[in-house]
Amino acid sequence: MFKLLGGLKKYKVPISVIIILTFIEVIAELYLPTIMANIVDKGIVKADTAYIWQSGIQMMGLTIATIILMIIIVFYSAKVSMSYGRDLRAQIFERVTSFSLQEFNKVGTASLITRTSNDVVQMQTLTMMILRMMLTAPIMLIGSIVMAVSRNAKLSLVFCVVLPILMLVMIFIGMKVTPIFKKLQTKTDGLNRVIREGLNGIRVIRAFNKSADERQRFDEVNQGYSETAIYANKVMAFAMPVIMLIMNITSIAIVWFGGKLIGQGELEVGNLMAFIQYGMQVLFSFMMLAMMFVLIPRAAASAQRINDVLALKTEIVDPVKPQVLDNIQHIAFNKVSFQFEHAEKPAIEQVSFTADRGEQIAIIGSTGAGKSTVINMLTRFYEVTTGEVLMNGEDIRQVAQADLRKRIGLVPQKALLFSGTIASNLRYGNGEATDAQLWRALEIAQAAEFVRELDNQLEAVVEQGGDNFSGGQKQRLAIARALVKQADLYIFDDSFSALDFKTDAKLRQALAVYEQDSIMITIAQRITSVMDATKILVMDEGQLVGIGTHETLKATNKVYQEIMRSQLSEEEWA
Template identity: 80%
Template sequence: MIKLLSRLKVYKWSIMIIVILTFAEVIAELYLPTVMANIVDKGIVQADTAYIWQSGIQMMVLTLISIILMVFIVFFSAKVSMSYGRDLRDAIFKKVTSFSLQEFNKVGTASLITRTSNDVVQMQTLTMMVLRMMLTAPIMLVGSIVMAVSRNAKLSLVFCVVLPILILVMIFIGMKVTPIFKKLQLKTDALNRVIREGLNGIRVIRAFNKSGDERQRFDDVNRSYSDTAIYANKVMAFAMPVIMLIMNVTSIAIVWFGGKLIGQGEMEVGNLMAFIQYGMQVLFSFMMLAMMFVLIPRAAASAQRINDVLALEPEIHDPKQPQTTNSVEQLVFDNVSFNFENAEKAAIENISFSANKGDQIAIIGSTGSGKTTVINMITRFYEATTGKVSINGVDIKNLTQLELRSKIGLVPQKALLFTGSIADNLRYGNPNASDSDLWKALEIAQAADFVRELEQQLEAPVEQGGDNFSGGQKQRLAIARALVKDAGIYIFDDSFSALDFKTDAKLRKALTAYQDEKIMITIAQRITSVMSATKILVMDEGHLVGVGTHETLKNTNQVYQEIMRSQLSEEEWA
């Protein structure tokens, strides 16, 4: 937690102002009981009305100063804590965007969302409380003890009994709630995960009539979370009654022993009243510290989780001395293998092939054969375990990720659109694209017709995830978005699965005319989708078991023949 709080040093001037204002505000509050004591001992006892009015005005002025100082303290504290929370979220987001898919798999999306929101709020709240209470409490505590001793040193011995008891209570509460709050944050992750899965999978849940099961699953994690939170709050709730009991018993003890001292002529009534106020300030300071002890364990658990994200080093780094390359002329895989973490066997093994400008590469194979993993090597979403992927003879590890991906137009398996307009989505990879560039890409992607039918056409709104479009429309818009980028390598990861055969054929014909200066790599499930490719890669259980044209593989490759038999009739086979 100290490591995270060290990020507050950028606000050192604001914090310094808060410290100075807090010090002044506490001094004003500490002087009030002394003025009140003087009113009693010098004004009331001696029937000096003028002195009472003078001291009363002095108290009013001190109170007004305290209020003004408090307003400025709260303002600066809120400004620092909110800015600190903003900076933490920014740091986490920037860190997360540098992660490879390995890091995402390791932490989990639901947990990353919780750490960016709930955990940051905990640190933000702690910062606010530290600037308000943690600064005020020690100054108030020391000042009140000094002032109380100055009133009567003998009566101040009461604090020698009270303060150790308060310290033990706070230590006990801190030790009890710290592990509970760590569990609570994990349960927050679980709750977030179940909610997210339930919302994203609502269609599947309803289709399989599993709404009841999902409600039960949510009830289980929700109850587990609430039980843990209730238990934590029960432990914290124990603090307030105990502290209030100690405060009241202390007040009784001060009045009891103070009354005896007044009877013996060792203390005046005004001094006793001031001493009671200072005693309450001492105990109130400890109560503020107790509240901090309640917040610190939860914030400490959140801080650890945030630090885990910020300390997590991405497996994929940009080279210290990056190389550059011009337009893409050739892509080469040289004995490339990749293992997922803790996997029993390689996802792909010893993959070698080359693609030149103008080639149309198709990758086909059964589910789980490693097709998508191959293209993830090109984009460096994952780092090859062994072997080398090179563009124009340059190992892609020697290119910056920015330069590498600027040469690639990717259409992923799941067509994802962002909230905004169609134009915003199409310009995602090329902000400077003109409207004519957008329409050209839409024409090639066979999306221009349905976009023209929309009332606002290019400015038509896109809802979250593109939910206001059909699956085929989203796929065609995603393809158009990649084409607008004008990249050297285009990758279509099973991106035609939602298209009918007629639209698929038109799209492929348009892409063939467009591909002369590009390398196009297509992952497909249908044999009819790969027949026209200049080179077909046949994958089977992570191995490249065939490379060639349709005619060559049809006659020589057993795996390709099995795929053909499963999809084509005897007439089509012939």
């Protein structure tokens, strides 16, 4: 937690102002009971009206000054804490965007969202409380004790009994709630995960009539979260009544013993009233510290979770002196293997092939054969376990990731569009693209026709995830987005699955003409989609079991023949 709070150093000027103003405010508050005591002992007792008016105006002026100071302190405290939260969120987001897919798998999307939002809010709240209470409480505590002792040292012995009891109460609460809040944050992750899955999968849930089951699953995690939160709040709620009880007993004790001292002539009535005020300030300071003790465990749990993200070692890093990657002319896989963490066997093993500029490479195979993993090696979303991926003879691990990916136009398996407009989505990889270039990409992607039918055409609104378009439309827009980038290497990861055969054929024919000066790698499930490829790679259970043209593989490769038999009729197969 202290490591994260080190980020407040950049706000040392406003924090210094807060400290100075807080000190002045507390000193003013500490002086008010003394003025009140003087009004009673010197004004009321001696019937000095002028002194009473003079002291009353002085009290009013100090009160107004403390209110103004408090407003300024709260303003700067809020500004610093909110700015700190903004910086922390930006730091987490920047760190997360540098993660490879391996790190995302370790933490989980739901947990990352919770850490970026809920956990940061906890740190913001802690910062606000530190600047308001943590600074005020110690100054007021020490000042009140000094002022109380100056009024009557004998009566001040009451604090020798009260303060240790309050200290034990705070320590007990702190030890009790720390593990609870850690557990609560984990429960928050689980709750967010179930909500996210339920919202994203609402169509599937309704299609399978599983709404009741999902509600039950949500109720279970929600109940678990509620029980943990209620228990934590019960422990926290225990603090306030105990502190108030101690404060009231202390007030009674001060009045009781103070009354006896007044009767013995050792204490004046005004000093007793001032002493009661100082006593309340001492206990109020401890109450503020108690609130901090309640808040700190939860913030500490959040800080640990944030630190876990920030300290997570990124497996894929750029070299110290990266090599410059010129236009991609040649790609080579040299005995590449990759195995997921904790997996029993490699996802791909000893894969070797080459691709040259102008070639159309197709990868085909059954589900789970390792086709997408090959793509993830090219884009360096994962790091190869053994072997090497070469571009222009250079290991891509010696190239900066940004330099590598700016030369790749990727259409992922799941077509994802961002909220905005069609034009903003198409320009995602090339912000300088002209409208003419956008329309050309749409023509090639067979999307121009339905875009022209929209009211605003290129400026038509795209909802979050592209939910206002069909699956085929989203795929074609995603393909057009990749084409606008004008890359050296185009990768289509099963990106034609939502297209009908006629549109698929037109699109591939247009791509064949457009991409003659680049490398195109396509993952496909249909034999008809790969038949015209320059080179077909056949994957089976992570192994590359065949390389060649359609005619060659049709005659010699058993796996390819099995795929053909499963998809084509006897007449087509022959």
